[in-house]
Amino acid sequence: MFRFKTMRLKFILLIFVMTIAWIFVAFFVITNRVNSIKNEKYTEISNKMKHEVKLLIEEKAEAILIVSLAVAQNMELKNAILNNNSDINLDKFAQLMSEQTSLKTLWFQITTADGTSLYRSWSDKKGDNLLGVRSDIAEMIRTPKVISSISVGKFDFTFKSMVPIYDNGKFIGMVETMAKFNSIALKMQNKNFDTLILADKKYKQQLQYAYTKKFVDDYYVANIDAKQELLELVKKKTVDYYLKIDSYDICEETNQLVTVYHLPDHNNSAMGHFIMFHDLNKIDMIAVIRTSDRLLLTFIAVYILVLILFYYTYISRYQNFINKLNVELEEKIEEKTKELKEQSDSMNYLAHHDSLTELPNRLLFLDRLKQAIKSAKRRNHNVAILFLDLDRFKEINDTYGHGIGDKLLKNVATKILACVREEDTIARLGGDEFTILLENVTQYQIVNIAKKIVSVIQEPIIINKQELYTTASIGISSYPEDGNTSTILLRNADTAMYKAKENGKNNYMFYNTKMTELAFERVVLESSLRKAIDENEFITYYQPKVNATTGSVIGLEALVRWLHPELGLVSPIQFIPLAEDIGLMKNIDQWMMMNAMKTIMRFKEEGIETGVLSLNVSMKQLENKKFIEYLQDLIEEIGFDTKYLELEITESQIMKNPESAIYTLNYIRNLGIKISVDDFGTGYSSLSYLKRLPIDNLKIDRAFVKDAYKDEDDAAIVRVIIALARSLKLSFIAEGVETQEQLDFLLEEGCDDIQGYFYSKPLPENELREFLVKYS
Numbered sequence: 176m177f178r179f180k181t182m183r184l185k186f187i188l189l190i191f192v193m194t195i196a197w198i199f200v201a202f203f204v205i206t207n208r209v210n211s212i213k214n215e216k217y218t219e220i221s222n223k224m225k226h227e228v229k230l231l232i233e234e235k236a237e238a239i240l241i242v243s244l245a246v247a248q249n250m251e252l253k254n255a256i257l258n259n260n261s262d263i264n265l266d267k268f269a270q271l272m273s274e275q276t277s278l279k280t281l282w283f284q285i286t287t288a289d290g291t292s293l294y295r296s297w298s299d300k301k302g303d304n305l306l307g308v309r310s311d312i313a314e315m316i317r318t319p320k321v322i323s324s325i326s327v328g329k330f331d332f333t334f335k336s337m338v339p340i341y342d343n344g345k346f347i348g349m350v351e352t353m354a355k356f357n358s359i360a361l362k363m364q365n366k367n368f369d370t371l372i373l374a375d376k377k378y379k380q381q382l383q384y385a386y387t388k389k390f391v392d393d394y395y396v397a398n399i400d401a402k403q404e405l406l407e408l409v410k411k412k413t414v415d416y417y418l419k420i421d422s423y424d425i426c427e428e429t430n431q432l433v434t435v436y437h438l439p440d441h442n443n444s445a446m447g448h449f450i451m452f453h454d455l456n457k458i459d460m461i462a463v464i465r466t467s468d469r470l471l472l473t474f475i476a477v478y479i480l481v482l483i484l485f486y487y488t489y490i491s492r493y494q495n496f497i498n499k500l501n502v503e504l505e506e507k508i509e510e511k512t513k514e515l516k517e518q519s520d521s522m523n524y525l526a527h528h529d530s531l532t533e534l535p536n537r538l539l540f541l542d543r544l545k546q547a548i549k550s551a552k553r554r555n556h557n558v559a560i561l562f563l564d565l566d567r568f569k570e571i572n573d574t575y576g577h578g579i580g581d582k583l584l585k586n587v588a589t590k591i592l593a594c595v596r597e598e599d600t601i602a603r604l605g606g607d608e609f610t611i612l613l614e615n616v617t618q619y620q621i622v623n624i625a626k627k628i629v630s631v632i633q634e635p636i637i638i639n640k641q642e643l644y645t646t647a648s649i650g651i652s653s654y655p656e657d658g659n660t661s662t663i664l665l666r667n668a669d670t671a672m673y674k675a676k677e678n679g680k681n682n683y684m685f686y687n688t689k690m691t692e693l694a695f696e697r698v699v700l701e702s703s704l705r706k707a708i709d710e711n712e713f714i715t716y717y718q719p720k721v722n723a724t725t726g727s728v729i730g731l732e733a734l735v736r737w738l739h740p741e742l743g744l745v746s747p748i749q750f751i752p753l754a755e756d757i758g759l760m761k762n763i764d765q766w767m768m769m770n771a772m773k774t775i776m777r778f779k780e781e782g783i784e785t786g787v788l789s790l791n792v793s794m795k796q797l798e799n800k801k802f803i804e805y806l807q808d809l810i811e812e813i814g815f816d817t818k819y820l821e822l823e824i825t826e827s828q829i830m831k832n833p834e835s836a837i838y839t840l841n842y843i844r845n846l847g848i849k850i851s852v853d854d855f856g857t858g859y860s861s862l863s864y865l866k867r868l869p870i871d872n873l874k875i876d877r878a879f880v881k882d883a884y885k886d887e888d889d890a891a892i893v894r895v896i897i898a899l900a901r902s903l904k905l906s907f908i909a910e911g912v913e914t915q916e917q918l919d920f921l922l923e924e925g926c927d928d929i930q931g932y933f934y935s936k937p938l939p940e941n942e943l944r945e946f947l948v949k950y951s
Contacts, residue, residue, distance in 0.1 A: 190482065197478050205470045212466050220458055221423035221434040224368050224451045228436050231359045232325075236334055238278060240323045243338040243352040245898040246283065250923065253340060256287055256348045261301050263294040271891055277358055284351040290316055293348070312349070315339065319346045325438065325446065331386040332356060332374040332397040332447060355386075360398035369452040371405055372397040373414065375445050394448070404429075405452060417450050430455050529603040531581055532588040540602035540610055544661040547614050548654055556615040558654040561625060562668035563591070565607035565632075566646040566680045575641065582638045583645065594627040610665070619701070619757065625649050625683040633681060646681035648672055657686045701757060704750055707737060708762055714738050715770050716937035719946060720786065720908060720930045723922055728950050730786035730821070732930065733771040734937050735763060764796065765805060772815045774940055783947050789821045789851060794828040797839050807846065817847035821872070825853045829868065837867055844869045855896060866903065873900045875926070877911025884920035897924055 246252065246265065255263050265283045272278045285294040290306035290313065305312045315322065319339035326335050333353045340348045356372045363370040374382065376393035389396035391406060392414040408429065409417060417424070417435055424433045431452045440446040527539035535543070547558045565587065572580035584607065591601050591609060600612040611628075613621060632647040650672025658664040671686040678684060707713060713735055720730040737745040754760045768790055778785050796802045810817060822843060829836045829852065840850050851872040875896055883889040893909075900907040909921050912931030921929065935946055 193481070194478075197481075201471070205467055208470060209467050213460075216458065216460065217423050217425070217432055220432055220453060224363075224434050224453060225436045227366060227368065228359065228363060228370065228449050228451065231362055232438065235278075235354065235359060236323050236325065236336070238276070239281075239334050239352050239354055240321070240336040240338070241895070241899065241902075242272065242278065242281065243336040243350050244321075244902050245895050246350045246352070247338040247340045248894065248898050248901070248925070252285065252350070253342050253347065256285065256293060256340065257342060259287070259293070261293050265294075265296055267887075268891075269296065271887070275888070275891075277362070278354060279358055280355060282353040284353075285348060286312060286351065287348045288316060288346055311337065315349050319349070324441075327374050327378040327381060327395075327446065329381065329383045331382075332372070332378075332395060355399075356397045357399050360400070363451065367453060367457050369402060369405060370398065371401055371409060371450040373448045373450065375447060376414075378446075397447070405450075409450065414448075414450075418448055425455070426452070432458070532585055532603050534588055534609075535600060535602040537602065537604045540600060540604070540612065541661050541665075543600050544612055544664070547612060548659070548661060548664075551614070551654055554615075558664070559613040559616055559621050560652050560664050560668040561611040561613070561621075561628070561683075562650040562652075562665070562672045563609040563611065563628065563647050564672055564676070566648055566676070568607040568645060571643060571645065575643075579638055579641070579643075583636060583643060586636050586638070587632060587645070587647075590631045591628055594631060595624060610668070619753075621651060621653075622683075625651060629681060629683060648675040648680050649683035650675055650686065651683060652686040700750065700753060703739060703742075704737075704753060704757075704759060707739070708759065708766070712738055712740070713763065713766060713770075714939060715767055715774065716939055717771075717774075717943045718930060718937040719935045719943075719950070720789075720928060721934045721950070722927050723918060723929045724927045726950060728784065728786050728947055729928060730789055731775070731943070732789040732791070732823070732937075733767060734791075735767045761796070761802070764792065765809075768806065769809055769813070772809065772813050772820075775819065776813060776815065778944070778947065783944065785819075785947060787819050787821045787849065789823050791823045791853070794824055794831070794836055794839070797822075797824070797843065798835065803842070810846075818849075820847075821849040821851050823851045823853045823874070826855050833868075837869070841869045844871075865899075871906060873905050873907045874930075875907060875909045877931075880909050880911050880917055880921070880931075884916040890920070893921075893926075894924055897926055 246268070252263065254260070263285055269281045269283070272281055281296075283294070283296040284292060286305060287293055290304050290309075292301055292303050292305055294301060306316070311322065315337055319341075321339070322335075322337040324335050326333060333355055335351065335353050337349055337351045339346055340350060360370045360372055373391070374395040374397055378395065379390065379393045382395050385395055387396055387399055387401075389401065389406070391409055394414045396406065408426065417433065418437075420433060420435050422434070425431075426433050429452070431454055434451050436449040436451070437445045438447040438449065527536060527542075528534065529536045544558075544560070550556070551558045568580065568583070571583060584603070588601070588603065588609070591611065595601060595611060595613070598614070602610045602612075604610055611624070613624065616624075629647055629649065632645065636643045636645070650668045650670065652658065652664045652668040652671060654664055657667045667686040671684045675682050675684040714737075716734045716736050717731040718734065719728050720732065721727070722729050735747065737747075737750050739745050751760070754763055771788060771790065775785050775788050809815075810820070824836075824840075829840075844850055849871040850869060851874055852868075852870050853874045854876040855873045873896060875893060879889045879892050879896075881889070883893045897907060906928070907926060908928035908930055909917075909926050910930045912918055912921065912929045912933045914933065917931075918929065918933055921927075938946060
């Protein structure tokens with residue numbers, strides 16, 4: 176006993192010493208790891224702040240350059256320079272930029288080819304010659320070229336772009352656009368990054384008339400609304416202290432992370448400095464906390480494991496009997512627990528399933544329906560309920576007895592299960608009533624399932640060598656159209672089922688009558704559409720593209736039409752979405768491409784010039800290797816010259832996945848096929864992506880063309896698109912041109928290539944031949 180007590184005392188002392196040591200080691204390891212992760216996080220935030228400000232500077236410089244390019248293309252401005260007319264006013268254009276973009280304050284200067292200032296937007300001064308005071312203007316006159324820069328002048332630290340103005344290839348002057356840095360500070364503030372923008376102290380003597388009049392340690396403060404508390408903080412530690420920050424610094428006084436971005440000049444010497452502050456409380460430190468928690472839990476777990484090992488070693492000689500009892504007790508508990516679980520599972524199954532068919536019962540069905548409605552709300556999906564009731568089931572029950580009736584119900588349940596998807600829920604509510612829950616299905620799928628169930632149930636059922644017949648009436652309700660609760664949807668599906676019975680039984684009806692009509696129309700149209708491909712009922716129409724200056728046809732856009740033997744010409748709006756739903760769009764597109772290429776080949780054999788053939792395709796098709804293989808095989812089979820082939824892809828489709836689009840379009844272009852961006856101006860293209868896209872042509876969307884001759888906003892957008900296309904060396908065409916006013920405006924802006932009803936509507940082959948002969 177004494178030995179046992181001594182050993183127990185040693186054991187307790189050992190545990191105590193081990194605990195103290197373990198706590199010390201844990202504290203050291205956790206502290207070091209947490210500090211390391213904090214440093215990584217702060218470095219990440221610092222790099223993000225530098226990247227954001229650098230990106231904003233590049234974007235603004237690019238935007239200022241685009242504005243200069245657009246202004247340089249203005250015909251009125253060119254005429255004013257040629258006539259030495261100083262009555263120029265770009266205030267309205269600057270106001271439009273301020274309202275429609277983030278370029279809130281722009282200044283313009285127009286200078287003639289001899290260096291005379293013809294217009295300054297910030298001053299009434301004009302007529303003075305700048306060659307002696309502006310070396311950059313002298314350089315521009317000697318060698319006209321586009322200049323985009325950031326500079327420090329007498330007044331401020333600004334963005335500046337200079338663009339030469341040409342008239343018929345002759346240099347006649349230049350436009351200079353300037354903007355301040357204040358919007359960058361505001362955008363950084365919107366990202367929770369407070370920023371001080373400082374021009375380097377070497378420019379202090381140069382800033383004779385500094386706009387903000389604010390200097391900190393001889394560094395000029397460029398942003399107008401610089402926070403006073405930040406200025407005081409920088410003054411307190413001096414600017415040079417902050418400029419020496421390599422990665423980041425922590426300001427304990429304000430609890431902020433501080434970093435610096437140095438803006439280089441053309442000699443790679445610091446021109447400006449962006450001191451950025453970010454509140455530490457706004458940094459997501461969940462990773463740090465989680466790491467700390469994980470390490471702490473790991474140490475605790477390992478410590479507990481060590482304790483257990485020590486404890487086991489200590490008492491192993493005294494635990495054999497107790498362990499044996501524990502094993503017996505655990506076995507009894509496990510056996511009892513298993514028994515109780517089986518009973519619980521059995522009771523739970525019986526509570527939620529039909530004992531005859533083993534399908535879910537009303538209780539389980541309603542629960543799943545409620546969950547399906549919640550999921551549909553979150554994901555913006557639909558839910559459909561099919562309420563099925565057997566016709567003449569009571570007669571079978573009364574004639575052959577309940578035993579046969581029960582077998583019939585089990586047989587029907589098996590048939591319904593074979594008609595639906597694995598994820599769908601089928602329930603028996605009671606008697607001969609069944610319900611089916613369908614999630615995230617199209618109307619086409621709902622109709623298909625309902626038709627299949629009606630069809631299989633009307634087939635004869637053999638029970639005890641007796642051939643029995645029954646049919647089903649089905650009512651259908653949909654979320655959210657027919658209700659937003661499980662009770663309402665079930666009730667409306669029940670109502671629709673009784674409508675089906677009233678309409679002769681053995682069919683299905685939607686709760687919404689219009690949906691039933693549309694469903695039947697869609698079924699008929701689908702059958703006709705499948706037949707149309709085999710019967711060759713599709714025809715190709717072509718809309719000419721015309722050069723309005725020469726009057727010659729420069730190309731044709733191929734458009735598919737369906738000539739139904741009974742309905743006549745069916746609009747693409749009616750059959751294209753259906754074809755996409757049922758997987759026939761690929762067949763239609765392949766037929767149209769083949770037909771259009773063969774038609775163009777026939778015209779060329781007849782000596783009729785057609786220009787470039789444009790085919791509309793989606794990015795989804797182009798990313799399908801089999802589609803591209805088909806296109807290559809078709810071109811080779813027909814012998815079609817790819818220099819006369821162009822694929823049109825909408826801007827919005829390209830921008831869904833621009834990186835993938837760049838790869839795919841490069842592959843297509845390497846085949847010699849031109850790429851045109853359709854509906855340009857509606858897809859929010861990034862300029863950085865637009866420069867990288869392997870495209871040949873921009874198609875100005877009809878939405879901007881429609882009112883451009885009378886609406887200043889639309890006119891400005893069209894001008895910017897034209898200027899952008901020219902700067903990227905892309906061709907461009909306007910679509911949807913219908914009136915003389917629209918045509919006159921486009922010609923005045925330099926857009927000669929036109930497509931629209933002004934020249935021709937889409938034409939079938941025979942009428943197209945006459946049109947091409949007329950315009951040849």
